[in-house]
Amino acid sequence: MSELLAIPLKRTLEVDFATELSKLIDTTSFQTASFFQSDILTVVDARNNAIAPDISIDGLSALKEYYVILLQLEKKFPNNQIEFTWFQTLSQKSRGSSQYSLQWEKLTIIYNIGCMYSLLALNSNNDAAESLKTSCLYFQNAAGCFKHVLDHQKNLETIPVVDDATLNALTSLMLAQAQECFWFKAVQDKHKDSLIAKLSQQIVDFYCEAINDAQRGKLIRSDWINHLKAKKAYFSAVTYYRIALSFNEKKQFGSVVKALQMGLQFINESTLSSQAKFKTVVESSLKEAQRDNEFIYLQEVPSELPSIKPALMVKPSSSATLLPSIKKDETLFKDLIPIEVMEYCTAYNERQDEYVEQRVTNPLASLNKLLKESMTTFQIPQGLTKVSEAELSHYQASLNNLLINNKNVQVQLDNIEQILNEEAFTDNQLRLKHGTLNWTLPESSTTNTAYYEKLKKLRGYLDEGSAIDKQTNELFQSIDKNLIGSEIRLPESNDHLTNKIKMIIQERNDYIDRTRRKSSEYRILPKIITSYKKNGTVDFEPIFIDHLKYFDEDLRYVNSTKEENIKLIEEVNLNKKNNPGKSGIEPKKMVRIDPRELYIEDLRYSFKLLDEVKENLSAGTAFYENLITSTSNLYNEVQEYDTARRAEKARLDKSLTFEDQ
Template sequence: MASNLLEIPFRRTHSVDLASAIKQYISTKYDQSPDMFADDLRDIDRLRNDAINVREPHVSGVKRLQIYVAQLRYLGGKFPIDIGVDFPWYPAIGYDRDKPVLQNNLRFELANVLFNLAALYSQLAYATNRTTTDGLKSAAEYSIAAAGTFSFIRTDILPDMRSTPPEDMDDITLESLQQLCLAQGQESFWQIAIKRNMSDGTVAKLAAKVSDYYIFAADAARQSRAVSTEWIHHFQAKHHHFAAAAQFRQSRYCLQNKQYGEEVARLKDSLTCVNEGLQEARWINATVVGDLNGLKSRVNEELKRAERDNDLIYLQTPTPKSELRLLDRTNMVAAKTPADIVNGISLLGEGKPFGKPMFEKLVPYAVHQAASIYADRRDRLVHQSIIVDLEGMTARLREILQSLDLPGSLQALEKPLGLPGILVSKAEELRQQDALYRIKRSMEDTTKLKTNDLAIYQEGVAFLEAERAEDDRARAKYGTERWVRPPSTTALAKLYQTSNELQTYLNSAASSDNLVQTKFRENEHILKILTGTNRDLERFVPSSSQVTMTPAIEQAASRLRTCLNEVSRLETRRKNRIAALKEKAKSDDIGPALLSEAARLEREYPMQKIEPGQFEKLFETRLQGYEPDREALVTEQEEQDQIVARLREANKAFLDARRGDTGTKDRQKALQVLDTGYAKYKELISNLDTGRKFYNDLAVHVTRFRDNCKAQVSERRVEASQLEAELAGQDMGRLNLQETRRELRSQNAAPQTRSQVQPQPPGDIQEAMTAPVPTRNPPAGGVLPSTSPLPVGVAGGTISGGGIWTPDMGIRFGGATNQPGQAGYPAPRRP
């Protein structure tokens, strides 16, 4: 049965294996076993099927949809948005409702289910018995709930969806639907006022606000690519209808208050509004047309009476249109989101209306993110702020020793023949570690990691470059005015930024790798000697002539040896400190504290999604535990400075005591080279360990980058395919129109004998061809052009010249100019 209201249809979908996707994700990304959640995995598909099978306007469907919405919002705190399943949803309105949109996106699923909940509210309002006051109240409440649900999608869901919504779910389309629901809710209150015989002034204010909401809906719809022209005509007809109704009621208020001149003016304006509404008659249903005609009949009768009475009795001058006061508005509706949607998560729990929350014992995804963030910060603090400084102190200490030719000069004096014991022990350490093989193997491992990281990174870059090339080709093919989606660098700006950052890391790491390789080449020959036999060392270290150890030399050597022993103890203590610090960081498990904090947040803020940023205070508290280690760096540096000062002083005394002695110079130099080679080996091992750790950590980031590129490029390609199909359809329509024009031209070029037709009497002239109902909004701005005046030679909807159309006449849709039913959208009126 036809109605003067609209109901919003459901979006359609079909079943997906959500449980398997969640199970796979838990098994690969979490430390918990999927078997722990067997009941939840079974129930999640049942809940979804219950929700998507709501197909009738029955109140029982509201709770089924609300429960699934609450569970989806709760899961948003447990899982990432791209859970691993493509949710297919078919558009509810628009022009291409047979092709689904697929997105691997939990927020997309949530937005669609909420859309269906809003549609259900609108259908319940449509189906409610409107012959009673209680029925009208229920209809108004359902309309308000529908508008509030659309508002919730716009403000709370779409901004965090991270992907482009379908055409019939973009912000401007949802705004149009929201305004439609508010208009129909306000209309219910208008009907209640009439049933209760409220004052004409009150009814006029309610009607004026109904008119406003309908034109708001029309304004938004004209900017949408999905709202049909039939609906836009409906909005405009209702806007004019209620503008007329408001003026009609206000005229009766004027009559009651003896304002006869204003009464006549408002009735005239009411009649004008009705006639403007009837211009939409061709595209709207018979019920709406009947309402307009009924109102027009009443207004005509009242206008005749008012003009007669005023002309004969009251003799008041009708108020000019420009002086009519704008009507006041009484608003009875607002886009209020139902509490069961806003507070849905708080209704989950044992014994609560929406049942037990699913995957309750699964650690929230944000906790895993927070643990990773804390580990990165902790390792960065420990390594860059403490260990790097300690190793820098040790490196500077070794540089000082090398510049002083220590300990080589002392070893050459203390043991002029054979090999010093400390050198033998260092050489033995390198032999046991197979130093050369260890370095080469580490370099090969690092190269493999680097190559793998680079290949994964280049895969992601290739996705971006291919998508950008496809988008550029399509934009060049269709033009920027038709290819309206944002370019790749804008739509995927975050991925391009990540790509640049990763390229910077890789370039910096390549420079470091080159430095390590250069250091190895420069010291390889010394390492070969150190890892050889003792005989190789003896051949490299020459013996020196016997030096007479005077008391002064012996005393200076003893003092210098004491200082060198202090240096050795300092290095050993520092090495142990670094090892202890690494162990401290390794055993620093923030997991239990994060779980405790997450439980507190879920308990105190049940409706709030847990985000990693909520653990910042906990991070700061935990990282304070490393503050004493940072403060100890100052003491460590001061102690080293004191030891170095004593070492320099002792070395100066030692050199002074040995002034003039050149017998140990060659031996001293050889021992120093070997000692430096040992130190360089330690540096190389440390550098290679750092590089290996860097590339292992980088693998996580480049893999995530590649996967994000693949997913978002896939979404962009689906979006491009849909847009291209739509443009191809438009091109086919233009092709058909051009073919029609060619046929008409060929008819016009036929032999003149076929065109020499005697003029028909005016009453027999053919009417102009009526255009079909528009089926698509124009692409630019979404506003249909107003009908242009008839061309020269066309009058009253007829074609002169024997009824033959020629190209210079243009195409004329519908009847004569300014006749009811002409195409185009007139400017809105405010009563």
Template sequence: MLNVDPDTKTFIPLRSYLTDPNRAGPGYGLQYSTAPTIQPRGHLNSQDGFDLEVIDSLRREAINVREPHVSGLKKIAAYAAQLVWMGGKFPIDIGADFTWFPALGYNTKRPVSQDNLKFELCNILFNLAALYSQLAVSVNFSSPDGLKSAANYFCLAAGVISHIKDKVVPELRTAPVEDMDIVTLESLQELLLAQGQECFWQKAVMDGYKDSSIAKLAARVSDLYSTAGDWAVQSEAISSEWIHHMAAKHHHFAAAAQYRQACDCLEKRKYGEEVARLRDSMVCVNDALKESRYINKTVLSDLNGLKNKVSEDLKRAEKDNDIIYLNPVPPKSELKTLERAGMVVARVPPDVASPLDHLGDNALFGPPLFAKLVPFAVHLAASIYEERRDRLVSTQLTAPLSALTASVHSTLSALSLPGSLQALEKPLGIPPALLAHAEELRQSDALARLDRSFADTAKLKATDTATFASGREALLAEEAEDAALRARFGTLRWTRPPSREAAPKLHNQIAEIESYLASAAASDDLVRDTYRTLAPLLRILAGPDRALADFVPASRRAAIPPKLEAEASALRTCLNDIARLESRRRRRIEALREAARGDDVHPALLAEAARLERERPDVTIVTAHFEAFFDARLGTRYDSEIAVVAAEAEEQATLLRAVERANADFVRARRGEGGGEREKALQQLEGAWVGYKDVVAKLEMGRTFYNDLSRIVGRFREEAREFGYRRRAEAAELESDLSLPPLSSLTLQNQTQQQQQQQQPSPASHAHSSHSRPQQEEPMPAPVATRNPAPPPQQQQPPLQPGPVAGMWNPEMGIRFGGSPAPATEQKKQAGDWTWLPLREAGEVDGWKMEFELNSPGSGRGNGGITVSCVAGPAAAGGAGGLEGGTGGGPIKHAKCERTNSPNRCSAFLSRGGALCDGPEEGEVKAAEDGEGGGETDRVAEVEDA
């Protein structure tokens, strides 16, 4: 026959367990939220529109699971699996605001909205864990199979919580809501495991296991409840009732473990150790009973039963050991630590750990939705590839080639080429190459084109600067508003993070964009200074031929010596080779840019994405999976071009060395010849032409830079404004909460209304109340899981504040001390108002006394009048003054008042420095028993004095 001990009665379904309440969210349609987001990108077709309806239907079914039934598991898990699949197809900020009400904490009626797929997944999985825990407490605990099922459900619930904590929350990209932060999830996980371990303990007791085995199981239960409580006290969401419940359970099972081990010691004739363990068990039981106010009747009954059992066994054990066995009782420090037998572990359900394995045409959750939709990671990968390709082409191809060309011009200018050669070859008139340059400038209207380019660049710069300034001002204004509110309410009350902590990326962008603008401004000034230096020469070069001929003086020499002519011919050959190299290089740069513009990577990326999905269907595709693809494609297309640049650099170096040797021979052969002024003029015009080409290239680069920057600053401004709007709404909500009247004043006014109603009792109630005793206060029930349907909150009307009631004290009257008389306006009031009387013999006592009288019409103090007294003083005082209890020092914090229709003064207590003085019962003060007439008891009004 099963011996049912008191420590086997802990588990009562829906009472002893703490189940996770469901999170509730409004069931709006995803199709209306996501379609506007993805349709403009060209990703949505007719089939995808149908899939939107399907995912919307799955969401409605998932959030409407309210009852603990196994059919709800599939509904929630199916929607969660599709959300995981959608995470690879859509960006995390899909464009739908998912609204949920917290399940735990003190803000369960305040919705939280986020445009975040992972936030939606967190809430859905939280509900799945809640459903597992509710299934656990709905089984039949009177059978071993029911206990095994309950333990299994608790382990699965803990596994889902573990999955949320380890896999989903780190991917949120935002701070988790308060009831899904790490400490709260850790506490819930340990709590669920504790309850699962408790099921195994209950089954061991039911199956009649040895006491030593049951003690090991109970010790592990105690550890898990202790860990859950330790995490809970760090959480802002777990209520104090739950914390007290966990503490009671921890001490309860510690006592049960020691009791069972004591029974094992008795069986093994270890009588001294039995006494020691029973004493420790009694200590643990008493610690658990300290939480009796907060735990439910079932747990309290179990504790009292266990206490009685332990007390009886302890008396018997001590008596037997003292009289018969005489074994030494070891101290607790010498007792061997109880071994632990852990039977539970957080097990993640397979459909949660690997949800994509359950999606397919013949799979449990059906085919994956949006299967033909290009994954968002592919679009991101295409953007990344294009950025890397353009950067490679610019930094490793076109920029090095342009640098080589600049090196050629610098070398030729240092050698006064080709001006010196042109002055010799054509002593009269303008050289043909210079005439070609002049004609090109005239045909392109070069000077006006440059002026327009400078104006356009300045306009782009001004627009970008204004856009950035607008975003920066919005961000700094929000920071200033937050700082002002923080200074107003204080850092302890204004608990939200500062602006720079809430949006570090945006604040870091300010310095980053400012550095961009400063660098660009320096480059612009350099280009403009270069243009100012070249402008006079360019005007000559672009002007009429007559002005150009006047600028270039003619040479007086008519014949060229044969040796000089030979050296000049050799130099001209080298310069022609350089010119051909430059021409070929310009064509190569244009070809590279054209090839980059025509490099469409999307088909190859789609093929690569399909391969990845086939090879690893359980892995969500992210851009990191395409790194090898990027490297291979860029290497195939551009490695050969990079090698060509290196070869061209070597070729140019060879040609420049040949030019330097030929020019040295030319200079020696030309020594003593005239034509220096003409050579200088031609070289200046040639340098102006080269400088013009450089300015045009840099203006084009500047225009491209500011166009790219416009997208960056535009996005920065929008994000800053959105952040400011969101923070202002959050600040307004927080400010309204902090501006509410103190809860103590509301409580006092409510008690005042109750006191007014009780001041007009019926005659029957007078007779009854004179003999009635305060009833035993009911213990606070232990927290019980409730499933909050949480409908969308309606707009609440502000609560009506009750006004002061005539004849009743209210906080606005204040409390006066000392013997000074009240102001003239307060010394005499109408009947029904308070009259403040001066203190009597206040100097004779170490304390303060207040006395005020309520004058009722037609009644006197000795004939049914109502007198209310509040007295404070040292405990030694008393007697005629009517002083009872109280302490000295410090401002009065609370007041206990009572009323009586006895003519004698009723006594009350005023405590200085904190706690209310205890009355006969919590919240009541007994009427004075001396004097004549029937006494009447009233509820205490707590007064918080500022």
């Protein structure tokens, strides 16, 4: 058995693992890289042994040892921190790809393990029974590796190790060659021709799949594809030759002739080196079968034969049996805090922050809000912020733009009216010149009515716009710009209760800030690291629950402030009751107005005026856009009307003048 294919190993560039891992440890771990020098050197040696292995069992072991190390690195380090470069070797031109991905490196090594199995299968093949069994197993192992890469590279965030179509083609090729080993052993053992035909038919099916995927893929060379086609044709011929022998045993001599004819057709399509010898056998058998059938058996040669059911004897080996796993006593970087633990710490920190917000800071902020809402003169209305000088200048510029648009529209409307007036004047002059009976054009007063009506409407809209613009400008000028343009700060209150509540609110705000700082400084990381080193497990929930007890004092403070809040609000309500003038009831005696009330009222009024100005500016901008569009449309219509009338007048004037002569 010969003319089998092996998949060449992918080639790579060296990676300075020692430097890269040292950087990672120093930047992502509490330990220093010097503590793990022995483990780092183990990784370096493993990759150096795996990147250019001998084609041997030792070379296969080197690849698998490095694969196990990559499994360990995945558990300890981020996936996207080290760059790997690999070169394709299937295509005629070697192409390199570089990716920051441990997973990509791992799948590439699995791909190379598959290549190694295919190379070992060829080296093991000497047609002896035991070597056929070994080669068959190795080809199935290679198919299992390629299928594993195909199934798992879908989860990569990088480019694939090899495109899917090529991987499918390689898997089918390996299975075809594994089936071929099984077929060859059956031939050696002289099994029934019908069984051998079924075995070879399965080889044909595998080669069909390999050819289809290879033609869709990006890497398999054309000479390989031609070889696959030659193998398919050869084993198609083998299938029909063996089925012909089976028909002969059943004395179906017409079918023998048909099978050998089809076998000869396929063997002629094959370009394998063994084709010539086999072709001689088929041709000789066909001549003999045709002669015997024509002179002795006289059976009809069928136009077609029943399909041959393939006998599948191989499948991709399971990656679970092919690929090794991590052994407990061979763990690298076992004292390094893994990423998973750091992620737990991050998650617990987020939960701690949420706990503090929900149980301490948010309740205190809500209590402050209730106090503020109970005081009518306590806080600045929401949404009121200082207006910048640039913003005020923008509003003034917008007002100026409205005036400019108004003037431009006015000029355009005057032009329209002038065109209509001049047209009517020339019509009247020509009518006087030639006489009413001779001047047969319709009078301008009957043709331009619609234009004058539109003009009148537009002037009305313009006048309305002018009035609103004037009102908006007066509103803007009446705004206290110094007030809204200055930093908004409430003046000091002359009310004792107001000042007391202000002080309490400030104390609570300070407490909120202190609690947040305390939470950010009191983290669970040291406790988790201690627990992980001691137990080696990631069940940290009991530790976290105990960790949160640190904030019990803050929870008690929140409960005490709730009671304080109730008393303060009751005091505020009592104060309002004793001073009903603030609720709209006429007081019986003079009450001094809180300066905060005066400030807030002035502020509210100025911002109310500003809101009206902004609303008018927005509406005015849209108004003038529409008015300008309507005016331009009317101008175009009037120009077209004037042009048409001029032409009609010129023709009629010329005609009447010619008649007079």
